[in-house]
Amino acid sequence: MKKICLTVVGLYVFMFAGFGQKTPADTTYKSRKLTFEEANLVSSYYKQDGNNSAVTGGIGTEKLTDIANVIDVKLYKWDKKDRKQSIDIEVGIDHYTSASSDRVDLKNNSSASSADTRIYPSINWTRENEKKGTTIGAGIALSSEYDYQSIGVNVNFSKKTNNRSGEFTAKAQAYLDKVSLILPVELRPPGSPVRDDEYQNYPKTSRNSYSGSFSYTQIINQRLQIGFLLDVIYQQGYLSLPFHRVYFADNSVHQENLPDTRMKIPLGLRANYFIGDKIILRSYYRYYKDDWGLSAHTFNLETPIKITPFLSISPFYRYYNQTAAKYFAPYRVHTATKEFYTSNYDVSKFSSNFYGAGFRIAPPKGVFGMKRWNMLELRYGHYTRTTGMSSDIVSLNLKFK
Amino acid sequence: MAFVVIAFTVGSCTTVKEYQKSRLNDSEMVLSPRKIEKTEISFHTYREGASGANGGKGGGGCGCN
Numbered sequence: 001m002k003k004i005c006l007t008v009v010g011l012y013v014f015m016f017a018g019f020g021q022k023t024p025a026d027t028t029y030k031s032r033k034l035t036f037e038e039a040n041l042v043s044s045y046y047k048q049d050g051n052n053s054a055v056t057g058g059i060g061t062e063k064l065t066d067i068a069n070v071i072d073v074k075l076y077k078w079d080k081k082d083r084k085q086s087i088d089i090e091v092g093i094d095h096y097t098s099a100s101s102d103r104v105d106l107k108n109n110s111s112a113s114s115a116d117t118r119i120y121p122s123i124n125w126t127r128e129n130e131k132k133g134t135t136i137g138a139g140i141a142l143s144s145e146y147d148y149q150s151i152g153v154n155v156n157f158s159k160k161t162n163n164r165s166g167e168f169t170a171k172a173q174a175y176l177d178k179v180s181l182i183l184p185v186e187l188r189p190p191g192s193p194v195r196d197d198e199y200q201n202y203p204k205t206s207r208n209s210y211s212g213s214f215s216y217t218q219i220i221n222q223r224l225q226i227g228f229l230l231d232v233i234y235q236q237g238y239l240s241l242p243f244h245r246v247y248f249a250d251n252s253v254h255q256e257n258l259p260d261t262r263m264k265i266p267l268g269l270r271a272n273y274f275i276g277d278k279i280i281l282r283s284y285y286r287y288y289k290d291d292w293g294l295s296a297h298t299f300n301l302e303t304p305i306k307i308t309p310f311l312s313i314s315p316f317y318r319y320y321n322q323t324a325a326k327y328f329a330p331y332r333v334h335t336a337t338k339e340f341y342t343s344n345y346d347v348s349k350f351s352s353n354f355y356g357a358g359f360r361i362a363p364p365k366g367v368f369g370m371k372r373w374n375m376l377e378l379r380y381g382h383y384t385r386t387t388g389m390s391s392d393i394v395s396l397n398l399k400f401k
Numbered sequence: 402m403a404f405v406v407i408a409f410t411v412g413s414c415t416t417v418k419e420y421q422k423s424r425l426n427d428s429e430m431v432l433s434p435r436k437i438e439k440t441e442i443s444f445h446t447y448r449e450g451a452s453g454a455n456g457g458k459g460g461g462g463c464g465c466n
Contacts, residue, residue, distance in 0.1 A: 040436050042436055042437060042439050042440065044440040044441075046440065046444055048448075066444075068440045068443070070439060070440070118463065120462070120463075141462065143462045143463060145463070148463065150461060150462045150463065152458075152461060152462050163416050165414065165416060165417060173458070173461075174461075175458070175461025175462045177461055177462065207461070208461070209458075209461030209462075211453070211458075213453075213454075217432050218414060219414065219417050219422075219425060220413065220414040220415070221414065221415050221417065222417050222421050222422070222424060222425065223424055223425075225425055225430065225432060226432075227432040229454040229455070229456070230454065231453035231454045233452075233453055235461070264451075264452070264453060266451060266452065266453035266454035266455075267454055268454030268455060270432050272430050272431075272432060274424040274425075274427065274430060280427065280429050280430060282429070282430075284455070286451070286454050286455065288450075288451035288452075288453070288454070290450075290451075292450075294450040294451070296449070296450060296451035298451065304429040312429065314429070320445075320449060320451075322449065322450050322451060325450060346447070346448055346449060346450060347450045352448075352449070354441075354445075358437065360429075362428070375428075377437050379437050381441060383444075383448075385448070389448070391444070391448075393440065393441060393444065395437050395438075395440055395441065396437075397435075397436050397437040399436075
């Protein structure tokens with residue numbers, strides 16, 4: 001925990017050091033030097049509880065807390081051909097405690113897996129040609145946690161329409177992940193590491209995700225803009241989690257077993273509308289389908305209300321509904337006749353409601369009179385699932401320019 | 402039906418000049434998810450079977466789906 005605090009402080013220092021490179025806003029001057037554009041800090045606290053943990057076969061506590069901090073710094077410069085080159089550097093650190101993960105070895109508060117820290121830095125570069133209306137970009141992302149490591153790469157291309165009111169974007173991403181095979185303690189073969197903190201000794205296997213994302217945004221008029229989104233995602237490798245238990249009808253215990261490929265196709269639509277001068281409607285709908293038999297609908301509506309031009313309150317509501325994956329069954333329902341099985345309620349049939357509100361201030365003279373502190377936003381949300389799980393999340397976004 | 406609505410909506414769009422974009426350029430009008438939603442999207446990805454088509458990841462990079 002001490003390490004995390006020091007890292008966060010270090011990132012703050014790095015972020016503020018970037019302010020030294022700030023140049024005055026000037027529409028005619030285009031800096032050839034790398035210049036600070038903005039920095040964002042997003043922090044959140046998440047807490048959940050429920051009684052359907054996959055670690056204990058679909059029964060048992062799902063109690064979990066997570067503290068997340070993400071800092072990103074955006075720098076830019078104009079090159080000799082008058083193209084804007086941007087670099088976005090992001091570092092995220094999550095620390096979680098999980099009562100269910102602590103049950104991998106069936107002794108409460110005894111295993112290293114009861115808490116973990118995930119660190120995920122990334123860097124993205126884009127080059128925008130305003131004359132041609134094109135943008136190209138590439139990025140790399142890393143992620144490391146106790147039993148999971150990942151390397152991600154992406155490339156993207158955008159092209160605006162001639163009248164600049166529409167934009168098409170295509171993005172290709174690949175994540176090459178490694179999963180440590182930490183089995184529930186009673187299923188470990190003889191000679192396996194006994195203590196969870198001997199994770200270096202666990203065998204690893206791969207899980208790869210490849211995706212193509214396509215979007216088209218269009219300005220309809222002075223108040224309305226819409227966007228269509230389509231992802232095609234293919235996953236391959238070890239897609240189960242090794243410490244998820246499944247209890248069969250005969251009370252025998254097994255390790256979750258899922259197919260080694262998964263194809264997902266989500267299709268989304270966004271529409272934002274400015275009503276009068278004070279209210280914005282932000283809407284989002286997504287239809288999702290995959291080849292595990294799971295389909296889902298997501299509907300989200302947020303309505304920022306501008307109390308003043310610089311202060312707004314944003315109530316929001318999100319409804320989500322999914323069918324079960326064909327490999328899901330609850331505790332002690334699966335039988336040995338099935339090849340694939342899981343008791344993870346995250347892929348069961350359920351619907352969920354998520355609602356809350358945000359508060360945002362962005363005064364022209366800066367937050368609390370601090371000119372470089374451009375914006376402060378605080379947001380709270382409460383989530384309930386028909387399986388009985390519920391959670392709360394508080395998020396904070398500070399923006400510096 | 403959806404395609405008819407989409408075709409009609411896109412077909413009815415008008416050219417908006419830069420000086421007419423004050424509302425469209427409002428920071429709360431951006432079509433992508435806002436920064437503060439980042440961790441919310443992560444937890445939805447963990448706790449729900451569906452993911453993607455929201456500007457984030459559709460899988461990979463963490464021990465979720």
